[in-house]
Amino acid sequence: MTQQGLLIGLPGSGKTTFVAALWHVIASQDVEGALALQILEAPVDHLNTLRSRWLRLEETHRTSSNAEDITPIHVTQGEEGATATIVIPDLAGESIQQDLIDRKWETTFAEYVCGSTGVLLFVHPERVDDSWAITDAIEIAGEEPQVEQSAGEESDSTEWHPAGVPTQVKLVDLIQLVADRIKRQRFRVAVVVSAWDLIDDQESPSAWLAKELPLLSQFLLSASRRLESRVYGVSAQGGELLKDGDRLKAVIKASERIQVVHDNSSVSHDITAPIRWALNVDEEEN
Amino acid sequence: MSTNRSDEGFVPLPSGEALNVDEANQTARSSVTRVVVPAGVAGVGKTTLLSEIYEKYLEGPFAEHRFAYSKTLLGFEQRAHHARVASRRLTPTTLRTPISDTRAFLHLRLAPCSGKLPPRDLLIADWPGEAFREMRDNVQTTWSHPILARADHIAFLVDGESLGHLESRQEASHEADMLIQSVLDGGIKRAAMSVVYTKWDAALAGNGSDQLDEFRSVFEDMLRRKHSGRLGELRFIRTAARPKPGTPFNRGHNLDEVLRCWLGPPRGRLLVNPTPHGVAVREFDNFRFFGQGRQQ
Numbered sequence: 129m130t131q132q133g134l135l136i137g138l139p140g141s142g143k144t145t146f147v148a149a150l151w152h153v154i155a156s157q158d159v160e161g162a163l164a165l166q167i168l169e170a171p172v173d174h175l176n177t178l179r180s181r182w183l184r185l186e187e188t189h190r191t192s193s194n195a196e197d198i199t200p201i202h203v204t205q206g207e208e209g210a211t212a213t214i215v216i217p218d219l220a221g222e223s224i225q226q227d228l229i230d231r232k233w234e235t236t237f238a239e240y241v242c243g244s245t246g247v248l249l250f251v252h253p254e255r256v257d258d259s260w261a262i263t264d265a266i267e268i269a270g271e272e273p274q275v276e277q278s279a280g281e282e283s284d285s286t287e288w289h290p291a292g293v294p295t296q297v298k299l300v301d302l303i304q305l306v307a308d309r310i311k312r313q314r315f316r317v318a319v320v321v322s323a324w325d326l327i328d329d330q331e332s333p334s335a336w337l338a339k340e341l342p343l344l345s346q347f348l349l350s351a352s353r354r355l356e357s358r359v360y361g362v363s364a365q366g367g368e369l370l371k372d373g374d375r376l377k378a379v380i381k382a383s384e385r386i387q388v389v390h391d392n393s394s395v396s397h398d399i400t401a402p403i404r405w406a407l408n409v410d411e412e413e414n
Numbered sequence: 415m416s417t418n419r420s421d422e423g424f425v426p427l428p429s430g431e432a433l434n435v436d437e438a439n440q441t442a443r444s445s446v447t448r449v450v451v452p453a454g455v456a457g458v459g460k461t462t463l464l465s466e467i468y469e470k471y472l473e474g475p476f477a478e479h480r481f482a483y484s485k486t487l488l489g490f491e492q493r494a495h496h497a498r499v500a501s502r503r504l505t506p507t508t509l510r511t512p513i514s515d516t517r518a519f520l521h522l523r524l525a526p527c528s529g530k531l532p533p534r535d536l537l538i539a540d541w542p543g544e545a546f547r548e549m550r551d552n553v554q555t556t557w558s559h560p561i562l563a564r565a566d567h568i569a570f571l572v573d574g575e576s577l578g579h580l581e582s583r584q585e586a587s588h589e590a591d592m593l594i595q596s597v598l599d600g601g602i603k604r605a606a607m608s609v610v611y612t613k614w615d616a617a618l619a620g621n622g623s624d625q626l627d628e629f630r631s632v633f634e635d636m637l638r639r640k641h642s643g644r645l646g647e648l649r650f651i652r653t654a655a656r657p658k659p660g661t662p663f664n665r666g667h668n669l670d671e672v673l674r675c676w677l678g679p680p681r682g683r684l685l686v687n688p689t690p691h692g693v694a695v696r697e698f699d700n701f702r703f704f705g706q707g708r709q710q
Contacts, residue, residue, distance in 0.1 A: 231427040238425040259472055260499040262506040266659045285503045288495035290430075290488060296472065301487050305427055342474040343481055350482035350525035350533060 130200060130213040131407035132243055134306065137250030138298060139221035142322025142364065144189065146250065147218045148182035149364040149386050149399050151175040154203060159383050163203040163400040163409065166211055170199050178218075183382055185369055205409065212409045228301055229290045241309050246406030247317045247355075249303060251295075253326055256340055259294040296341040303347065307354055317348060317357045318402040324361030324389060325368070332391045333359040360402045361389035430488035432517035435561075438537050441485065441521060442564070447535040449564050450676045451605070453597070454571030455550070455589055456543025459612035459655060462508045463571070464520055464538055465494045466655040466666050467673060475527050477670035479677070482533040483523035490520060493540070497656060506656055511542040518542075524677070534677060539565075549600075550593040556600030565605040566680040569672065570594055574652070575613040577629065578620025587633045594637065598644045604682045608649040608675050609637065614667070615657035646681050 137143050151172070157164040181188045204211045219237070227233050233241070286292075293301075303317065321333050331339070337359050338345040348357040366376050366385030379385050386397045403409070433441065441447060452460045468490040470476040484490065497506035511518070518540050525533035539561060548555040556562055570593060576586035590609070611617065617626055634650055641648070654667035 227427070231429055232424040233427060235423050235425055259469070259494070261469065261656075261665065262497055262499055262501075262503060263656060263659055263665060265499050285496070285501050288492050288501075290491075292495075292500055293488070293491050294472065297487055297491060300481075300484075301430060304483060304487075308428075338474070343472050346471065346475060346480040347482065350480045350523075 130215060131245050131409060132240070133214055133216045133403060133407050134241060134244035134247045135216055135219060135250065136224055136247065136302060136306070137221050137252075137320075138225050138255070138295065140255050141221055141250035141252045142320070142362075143221065143250045144178060144218055145182065145364040146248075146320060146322060146362060146399065147175070147216060148178035148188045150216070150403065152179045152182060153383050153386070153397075153399050154201065155179070156383060158381055159396075159398050159400075161205070162398040163205055163212075163214075163404060166202040166204045169202060172199055172201075174218075175199065182365070185365070185373055185376055187369070203409075205404070210409075212407075214403065214407060214409070216403065224302065225291075225298070228298055233305075238309065241306055242311050244306075244310055244315070245312060246315055246403075246408065247303070247306060247310075248320055248402055248406055249299065249317055250320045250322055251299065251337075251341065252322050253336070253340070254323065255295070257292075257295045259297075296343045299341065299344050300347050303344070307351065314353075315355050316406045316408065317355050318406040319344075319348070319357060319359045320402055321359065321361045323363060323365075324387060325363040325366065325372075327361065333361040333389060334391050336361070358390060358402075358405060361387075362399060362402070363387040364399060428485065430486065431492070432486050432489035432515075432540065433519040433521060433537075434516050435519070437485075438519040438521075438561075441519075441535065441537060447537050448566045448677060449537045449539075449561065450567045450569065451539045451541070451562060451565045452569045452571055452610070453541075453546050453549075453593060454543065454573070454612075455547050455593075456510065458543065458571045458573045459508075460543070460571055461493050461511055461540055462497075463610070463612065463653065463655045463669065463672070464540055465490065465497065465508060467669050468520075468522070469494060469497075470666050470669065471522075476666075477673040477677075478527050479524035479673070480527055481522070482525040485521040486519070489517065493520075511540055515542065536676060538676075546593055549596050550589060551596075553596045553599050556597055556602065562597065562600065562602050563604065565602070567676050567678070568597065568602065568605045568607050569610045569676070570597075570607065571610050571612050573613060574611040574654075575616035575620065577611065577633075578617030578623050578626055580620075580622040583622055583629055587629075587636075591633075591637060591640070594641060594645075598641060603644070604680050606647075606675070606678060606681050607645055608651060608672075609634075610672055611650070611652045613654065613657075614652040615654040615661035615663050617652075619661070649675060651675070 135143050153159050153162050154165050178188050200213050200215050202213050319337060321336060327336060364386060366387060376385050383397050386399050388396050388399055388401055442449060452463060454460055471481040495501050496503055496509055520538045520540055522536045523533050570590055572590045573586050576582035651668055651671050653669055653672060654663040655669060656665060657663040657667060
């Protein structure tokens with residue numbers, strides 16, 4: 129049976145770098161316990177292009193519209209592990225965000241969502257737009273409160289637009305829409321906090337999510353009848369390309385650049401772990 | 415739920431805006447839903463109260479509940495915008511709810527943090543103040559709002575800023591009393607009711623602040639004396655949803671208490687006809703509104 133993964137996130141949330149590193153691990157088969165390539169049956173040119181850039185320590189932008197092609201990948205886990213076919217299209221964050229504004233999905237995307245077996249929701253820790261209250265800003269600035277004016281009296285004020293909605297509201301909106309449409313009675317959502325190396329605190333990914341995106345965290349906890357969730361911290365590059373370039377180049381096995389953290393687990397290089405869990409490829413995993 | 419026009423090759427998505435009456439009806443039918451009507455004249459702070467309750471959930475669990483779902487995320491966002499830095503305003507405000515706005519119901523699903531009880535849906539009416547001015551002045555107007563008969567909770571909002579000023583306190587208390595009188599005389603018996611003082615930070619800053627406690631006490635005694643037979647237990651809650659900086663209140667002061675009230679049970683069963691002579695119906699029917707009320 130084909131396990132259909134839905135990788136979604138807003139622009140710049142780290143999906144493409146994740147896919148590049150994921151394809152490297154699957155194809156190189158050098159991470160113990162990770163999903164491994166069983167056999168090639170379909171063109172994987174865009175995956176190879178992404179992987180090459182990732183190996184060269186270049187930014188892994190989405191390549192072309194072909195990147196949305198759905199390529200089935202036949203994988204296996206371990207020497208005696210079960211086989212599975214996964215599809216993990218690299219959907220453009222820009223399209224996903226625009227669809228939230230236009231309030232419509234392409235029919236093909238809606239159908240893909242409907243048939244998905246698990247979801248990976250990407251968040252970049254440095255691309256979180258907050259909803260800062262004016263009163264809080266005044267309080268922090270320590271300025272005297274100004275005479276209240278009615279709406280419209282401040283000439284520089286902006287009208288509301290859905291593009292300006294805080295990141296966590298967009299993500300909840302998105303995951304609500306997915307949950308409303310996905311056919312499975314119950315499904316899994318793996319939240320991938322990308323660029324995890326940027327997080328200074330030694331907190332767990334779940335704790336980070338509850339602190340930085342509390343609405344999303346509450347939603348995932350409350351929707352336990354409909355979905356099961358986990359939060360992973362993933363550094364697909366292993367560091368910042370400019371700052372850590374020399375260190376990253378010195379790593380002998382490129383897979384070991386990758387860092388994956390899940391609550392109550394040590395750091396691993398298995399970037400397939402979120403996929404395996406979300407798609408239920410390995411039911412034995414805790 | 416409404417959707418945008420469907421273009422060829424596209425599937426329309428729910429708008430995310432506030433719900434109209436039909437959509438609210440559908441929501442009320444599909445789950446056990448608490449219907450709440452914050453009632454008060456224009457400028458009393460109804461929309462600000464709702465916006466700040468929503469803002470609390472953007473910060474984390476609130477009033478022992480977690481956010482679980484909302485059909486009206488963008489409706490909340492629209493209402494919250496002018497109080498945020500992103501609006502580029504120097505002072506926070508809330509746009510008046512337009513009289514013509516037919517999308518007037520906000521939806522929240524909240525799950526108890528304890529996990530022992532299932533999530534509960536809240537449908538909150540964000541009606542323009544003019545609707546309540548009409549109700550206050552003409553009892554028959556209440557009959558054209560079937561949702562009042564379906565409501566589980568009606569919160570009468572009293573402008574604290576007006577109560578704190580010698581020039582405006584008499585009128586503010588009179589307006590609230592007459593609105594309560596009109597709603598009760600309109601035959602509304604099912605809903606639990608509360609009086610919510612808004613802008614309590616401004617009440618304390620008014621030129622009548624030294625008499626505020628005494629004035630409030632007289633006002634509350636009057637309401638109890640006049641309406642206790644029909645109101646049942648009436649709770650009074652002092653709130654400061656968006657207090658001015660420098661006042662002794664945090665944002666959302668006492669909104670947790672307001673929300674707990676709203677999540678509580680109504681006083682009685684639903685009445686088919688929102689007149690003093692209505693009759694009780696099956697429990698199942700408690701989960702829907704009625705017919706063709708005015709779409710406010």
